[in-house]
Amino acid sequence: MRQFPLEMHQMAPGRVVEWRLRSTAGAAADAGGAGGPVGGAADGVPADAAGRRASFNQDKHFTVAEESRGADDPVASWIAVTFEVTGVLDEQALTGALLAFVRRHEVLRCEFRRLAGELACEPIAAAELALDTVPVAAFDCSEALRGFLVDRFKRSIDTLSWPLFTMGAVLRGESATVYLAFDHIVCDGLSMPIVVHEVQSAYEALCRGEEIDLPPAPSYLDFAEEQRRRYLSIDAGDDRLGYWKSFMARGGGEFFPRFPLELGVEPDRMYPIVNEASPLLDAAEAEVFEKVCRAVDGKPFMGVLAAVAVCLREAGGPGVYRGFMPVSERGRTGWANSVGWFVNTMPIEFDASPGRDFAQVMAAVRAGFGEMMRHIDVPFVRAWQLLAPAEFAARSWPYPVNFFSYIDTRKCPGAERHEDWRPTSHVWSARANGACSWFQRDTAGLHMNSIYVDTAAARRTMDDFQEALRATVREIARHGSFRRPVALTAPRRPLGTPLNGAAPYAPSALRS
Known part of the structure; x- marks a missing residue:
């Protein structure tokens, strides 16, 4: 799926x-x-x-x-x-x-x-x-x-x-x-x-x-009632907001971690979107990628996040990765079969500076993720309201925000029947002012779906970034390392064209 x-x-x-x-x-x-x-x-x-x-x-x-x-x-x-x-x-x-x-x-x-x-x-x-x-x-x-x-x-x-x-x-x-x-x-x-x-x-x-x-x-x-009972009464001085405050302090006081590449957007303006998806790894490559990640004490999503951080850095972003990561709140509290909005969005930060090899960046991702999970209880919206009240009053995030999401659909309810049912999911938004990327792992491999602003700069940036990321995760799968700097010189692709000539998604290709 x-x-x-x-x-x-x-x-x-x-x-x-x-x-x-x-x-x-x-x-x-x-x-x-x-x-x-x-x-x-x-x-x-x-x-x-x-x-x-x-x-x-x-x-x-x-x-x-x-x-x-x-x-x-x-x-x-x-x-x-x-x-x-x-x-x-x-x-x-x-x-x-x-x-x-x-x-x-x-x-x-x-x-x-x-x-x-x-x-x-x-x-x-x-x-x-x-x-x-x-x-x-x-x-x-x-x-x-x-x-x-x-x-x-x-x-x-x-x-x-x-x-x-x-x-x-x-x-x-x-x-x-x-x-x-x-x-x-x-x-x-x-x-x-x-x-x-x-x-x-x-x-x-x-x-x-x-x-x-x-x-x-x-x-x-x-x-929802339990969440409100626990967190409606907290204020900006609550100790449980310490993780958020330290993250903001290291980011110049900003609540939202900025997307570090040029998208060509103007302040306080929303844009029509580009919505595109492409495969990153096939099934065999994804299996090898997972083994490489586990060999250095990491998980596949950590390996993808490490690759994202390195590609952003190679494209001109900072050596320290700072971004938002949605985390499901189902498994921790027994809601595995429930429909609802069980997502808490949390900040994550780790060192991906030049000179660090794959194992070192993965160790940093693992440490950053562990620290994030120790503070997962405070709801994102409540932290936003208390720590950035002026931005909370706006109708959108204030500028392009760095956002990473990963789901392994092989672990979802009913996954054993996906080969027969051939499920697909789709997201759409009328407008945006930045870029969001979702990664999915299924039995067919690793896939990426991105929604971003429809500007000339954003198309160039995201084309190059997606091509570089695909090359990077393949390098990790083949060699167990980043191996070489990623060249961000991908040719321009028409909207909706899959990467590297891959076949478009069709029901026959969606068996997972």
């Missing part, structure tokens, strides 16, 4: 149907399940009743959506997943699987509204939810289908309206592609494998005439 732009998905055409969620009672029923207004009471809950509170991530995300809407400058994004069903689709069984999935995860049943200045999330009772199957359109070419889905996700997903996701399928004679797209407020990237696993497992059980049997999935709303 890997992440790449939806526009690159070679999805076979067919007949599109969607499942529209609606409530059978109250205000949600009046909205018809098509995205009713936020702000009314949830079903059966008086308008003045105290609801459950959103998490810090959700509150900030919703606030940005409110403020940008009020300024007629809307911020939009979505996270989507697709997977394959072989054979003629049993629409009744899929309807049951999708409905069971939504009922199972309380965060998906929530309406968000302001309550005494805080963001409340009112879950609609699971028994009051229903799905309507709606024929949408038919397509005879993949390009038109992809264009429809991209536009559909943009139009149907709105942070300020319920429901906060859309569900559908592309039906063909002997197969179907199921899709679900979500607003970030209800999920994160690691939720996508959970979606695939649960919907497919439930669908297959219902097709066999069996009951759905899935492991417990505690509510994300419980996680």
